[in-house]
Amino acid sequence: MASHGIKDRVAIVGMGCTNFVEHWDLGLDDLVIEASNQCYSSAGVAKNDVDAYWLGTAQGGMSGITLSRPLQLDNKPVTRVENFCATGSEALRQAAYAVASGAYDLAMAVGVEKTKDSGFQGLNAVPPPNDGTGRTLTAAAMFSMVAPAYAKKFGVDQDELREAIAHVAWKNHYNGARNSRAQFRKEVSMDTIKKSPKVAGDLGVFDCAGVADGAAAAIICRAEDAHKYTDKPLYVKALSFVAGNGSGLTNPEYDYTTFPEIAACAVDAYAQAGVTDPSNQIALAEVHDCFTITELVLMEDLQFSPRGTAWKDVLDGRFDLKGQLPVNPDGGLKSFGHPVGASGLRMMFEAWLQLRGEAGDERQISTDRSLALTHNLGGYPGEMVSFISILGTQLG
Amino acid sequence: MQGIITWGTYLPYRRLDKSSIAPFVGQGGGKGTRTVASFDEDPTTMAVEAARSALRGRKISLQQLLFSTVSPTYADKTNATVIHAALRLNDSVTALDLGASVRSAVGGLMMAARSNVTTLVTSADIRTGLAGSAEEANGGDAGAAFVIGDSSSAPVAAEILAVTSATEEFIDRWRSPGSVRTKVWDEKFSEVTYTPLAKAAWKQALADAKVSTEDVAMITVASPHARVASSIAAKLGVAKVVGDVVPTIGNSGAAHPGLLLASLLESSEANQVVALVSLTDGADVIILRTTEHLRAARPTPSFDEQVNGGAPLSYGKFLSWRGMMSIEPPRRPEPQRVSATAAARSEKWKYGFIGSRDKTTGSVHLPPLRVSVDGQRTDDMEDAPMADVLGTIATFTIDRLAYSPSPPIVFAVVDFDGGGRLPVELCDIDIEEVKIGRRVRMTFRRLFTVDDIPNYFWKATLVRDN
Numbered sequence: 024m025a026s027h028g029i030k031d032r033v034a035i036v037g038m039g040c041t042n043f044v045e046h047w048d049l050g051l052d053d054l055v056i057e058a059s060n061q062c063y064s065s066a067g068v069a070k071n072d073v074d075a076y077w078l079g080t081a082q083g084g085m086s087g088i089t090l091s092r093p094l095q096l097d098n099k100p101v102t103r104v105e106n107f108c109a110t111g112s113e114a115l116r117q118a119a120y121a122v123a124s125g126a127y128d129l130a131m132a133v134g135v136e137k138t139k140d141s142g143f144q145g146l147n148a149v150p151p152p153n154d155g156t157g158r159t160l161t162a163a164a165m166f167s168m169v170a171p172a173y174a175k176k177f178g179v180d181q182d183e184l185r186e187a188i189a190h191v192a193w194k195n196h197y198n199g200a201r202n203s204r205a206q207f208r209k210e211v212s213m214d215t216i217k218k219s220p221k222v223a224g225d226l227g228v229f230d231c232a233g234v235a236d237g238a239a240a241a242i243i244c245r246a247e248d249a250h251k252y253t254d255k256p257l258y259v260k261a262l263s264f265v266a267g268n269g270s271g272l273t274n275p276e277y278d279y280t281t282f283p284e285i286a287a288c289a290v291d292a293y294a295q296a297g298v299t300d301p302s303n304q305i306a307l308a309e310v311h312d313c314f315t316i317t318e319l320v321l322m323e324d325l326q327f328s329p330r331g332t333a334w335k336d337v338l339d340g341r342f343d344l345k346g347q348l349p350v351n352p353d354g355g356l357k358s359f360g361h362p363v364g365a366s367g368l369r370m371m372f373e374a375w376l377q378l379r380g381e382a383g384d385e386r387q388i389s390t391d392r393s394l395a396l397t398h399n400l401g402g403y404p405g406e407m408v409s410f411i412s413i414l415g416t417q418l419g
Numbered sequence: 420m421q422g423i424i425t426w427g428t429y430l431p432y433r434r435l436d437k438s439s440i441a442p443f444v445g446q447g448g449g450k451g452t453r454t455v456a457s458f459d460e461d462p463t464t465m466a467v468e469a470a471r472s473a474l475r476g477r478k479i480s481l482q483q484l485l486f487s488t489v490s491p492t493y494a495d496k497t498n499a500t501v502i503h504a505a506l507r508l509n510d511s512v513t514a515l516d517l518g519a520s521v522r523s524a525v526g527g528l529m530m531a532a533r534s535n536v537t538t539l540v541t542s543a544d545i546r547t548g549l550a551g552s553a554e555e556a557n558g559g560d561a562g563a564a565f566v567i568g569d570s571s572s573a574p575v576a577a578e579i580l581a582v583t584s585a586t587e588e589f590i591d592r593w594r595s596p597g598s599v600r601t602k603v604w605d606e607k608f609s610e611v612t613y614t615p616l617a618k619a620a621w622k623q624a625l626a627d628a629k630v631s632t633e634d635v636a637m638i639t640v641a642s643p644h645a646r647v648a649s650s651i652a653a654k655l656g657v658a659k660v661v662g663d664v665v666p667t668i669g670n671s672g673a674a675h676p677g678l679l680l681a682s683l684l685e686s687s688e689a690n691q692v693v694a695l696v697s698l699t700d701g702a703d704v705i706i707l708r709t710t711e712h713l714r715a716a717r718p719t720p721s722f723d724e725q726v727n728g729g730a731p732l733s734y735g736k737f738l739s740w741r742g743m744m745s746i747e748p749p750r751r752p753e754p755q756r757v758s759a760t761a762a763a764r765s766e767k768w769k770y771g772f773i774g775s776r777d778k779t780t781g782s783v784h785l786p787p788l789r790v791s792v793d794g795q796r797t798d799d800m801e802d803a804p805m806a807d808v809l810g811t812i813a814t815f816t817i818d819r820l821a822y823s824p825s826p827p828i829v830f831a832v833v834d835f836d837g838g839g840r841l842p843v844e845l846c847d848i849d850i851e852e853v854k855i856g857r858r859v860r861m862t863f864r865r866l867f868t869v870d871d872i873p874n875y876f877w878k879a880t881l882v883r884d885n
Contacts, residue, residue: 144751147751156765159754160818161818164816164821165816223817235596270792272841273792275813277840403571
């Protein structure tokens with residue numbers, strides 16, 4: 024028994040992504056139609072050429088019919104998947120395995136969320152009927168417990184840590200300002216970020232991801248067929264997933280300074296892809312910056328920084344757009360926005376643009392390195408799911 | 420001979436300074452303070468806390484649980500069964516509510532005294548009244564609990580020598596069910612009506628107890644009317660009257676006679692004759708003789724310690740907690756109603772705060788798990804009752820966005836002594852008090868109510884030196 028992965032067996036040959044904004048004039052159906060049509064066009068295929076579909080939506084609708092009805096698919100297999108905020112990545116993972124298995128020639132993954140029809144602030148999950156003893160905290164509150172624990176464990180001054188996580192927000196807004204699809208397209212000053220009203224713990228409004236509507240899609244084929252569709256396919260090097268068992272919530276040894284599910288997921292992903300020196304082999308990382316402190320800790324769990332040092336690397340600008348390893352060059356959840364079911368595919372869309380040299384002058388990064396990493400999590404510290412993909416432009 | 424085996428009282432943490440009422444309302448208030456139940460407390464939770472105090476560290480085989488309140492959370496459905504579940508009592512213990520009048524509470528004590536079963540008698544109340552009313556200023560919120568049985572079940576701290584009543588129908592205080600406003604006729608009318616009733620019941624009680632007034636060391640008189648209580652206490656001729664607590668904690672309706680009885684017992688020495696007189700729709704008298712077991716039965720915290728404790732609450736919070744003033748909530752979804760079936764399946768966890776302990780490794784799981792954390796064994800667990808286990812705050816946060824009946828939510832990850840961790844809401848706390856390393860204990864609360872279903876569960880509260 025082992026996690027073998029499917030390195031170089033399938034490729035992404037087309038992608039689409041809507042703007043991520045508050046689409047007051049577009050419904051869920053409109054969003055999936057737009058992302059899907061972009062994707063068909065990108066791959067140069069007709070709708071009927073795609074053999075099977077996976078739809079990721081956390082709360083947008085139930086069953087594959089949520090996709091097949093708006094797209095008017097003709098007797099196609101469609102599976103709706105949900106895996107917290109990693110839902111969009113999960114859709115792609117299933118589509119990739121289906122093609123790798125030989126069951127289908129072409130599969131499409133679509134992720135979508137219509138978050139802004141609820142009328143509430145933040146993201147809202149509707150739990151199944153229950154005994155009333157579960158937590159009712161916001162995600163912001165659960166993640167806010169990381170910052171003081173991190174500062175204490177590594178002896179980081181609270182103000183310095185505050186500066187570092189504000190830099191994460193500053194960086195992601197800087198990048199998002201250069202992305203026409205992003206929800207927030209303005210740079211934001213460090214001062215504004217640090218003085219923003221508190222939502223939970225020490226996390227202010229500018230430490231939290233944007234909440235947006237949006238959809239994104241990808242078409243997958245066998246690697247050997249990739250050049251039928253595009254000259255610049257992205258080969259799937261690794262797809263790793265870990266569903267935590269919730270032990271961090273009940274085990275007193277968990278200290279809120281790391282996300283063990285993600286550290287384990289990263290080990291598996293790097294093994295699948297044969298990556299031994301992530302910082303120097305990976306060209307860019309799209310990571311799940313649901314909160315600024317989350318991105319900071321992810322730099323350590325993904326092995327980009329040694330434990331207890333990510334705050335320094337962040338402040339040194341190592342993950343900035345022109346830094347040694349650009350992280351979230353598209354603005355991330357922070358400024359691109361977070362339509363839950365779409366976000367995982369949106370991350371891959373940025374990898375698609377950057378590795379193909381199509382991100383535009385304002386934010387195109389160097390493509391000397393040919394690998395991109397996307398990291399998508401769901402849940403909370405202590406009880407989390409983690410997805411990592413590694414994508415590359417070269418076989419082998 | 421039945422007697423009081425043990426007792427406990429519960430005063431909520433918050434105190435309203437009555438001088439804050441008039442500047443806001445333009446009338447009412449006065450000097451002194453009153454107790455205020457938190458937004459997440461109700462008579463049921465306060466009765467649970469009083470009973471926990473009474474039962475802590477004791478093994479008493481109960482046969483019956485009685486609960487009295489004038490402000491019950493459920494109608495139709497029994498409230499005492501919630502208390503029964505939270506106290507983890509045996510299924511064979513009968514659990515009953517006594518009706519919606521103040522007199523029912525002392526009635527519960529009298530019924531238990533006249534029975535031959537070991538009874539946990541609980542009472543609790545929340546007194547609100549209209550803004551600016553005397554009821555608002557002079558009311559209070561509290562709970563009280565007594566275990567009454569004979570010496571075969573446990574050592575008796577105070578033998579019950581006599582239980583007498585004088586009953587009469589007259590309209591001096593009344594209220595329609597569900598109304599917040601208690602109405603009164605005329606205190607002088609009450610005084611002249613209660614006086615002969617009290618004298619009659621007192622005389623009969625002395626005769627039944629075979630004691631004289633001079634033999635009675637101390638008396639306490641409970642009445643919703645302060646004037647009636649002090650006047651009749653003087654008329655009965657007992658040298659010492661105890662229980663002048665209304666200016667500090669208010670008159671807590673159904674709980675008030677129990678609080679005064681507890682105060683009486685905690686003021687007594689061994690082998691003294693003492694008496695409770697309760698004046699509501701008649702006069703009820705209980706005469707007791709304390710025993711050498713009195714001191715050992717004294718609960719922690721004591722009634723006096725609680726009277727002297729507490730922390731201030733603004734009048735605005737008081738009004739919002741009692742539903743007298745609506746406050747803008749966070750723009751977040753309100754919680755769903757509790758699933759009755761799911762709650763029934765998790766009764767031990769939800770009401771009793773019982774986790775599971777791995778028989779092989781000893782690790783404690785909150786909520787209970789069926790499969791060991793190493794994934795190797797299924798149902799290799801035993802019950803881990805955690806309600807009385809103290810814990811320490813490992814980390815914490817303040818959630819300003821999440822839905823709460825009284826935002827913001829103060830929330831902590833709590834590590835329990837001897838193992839087990841639970842991320843849980845804190846209560847009765849000011850934001851600046853929460854710190855890593857502070858000690859907490861668990862308390863039974865009503866988290867919220869949806870579709871008329873109160874969601875009872877446990878929260879953590881700071882361990883404070885009284």
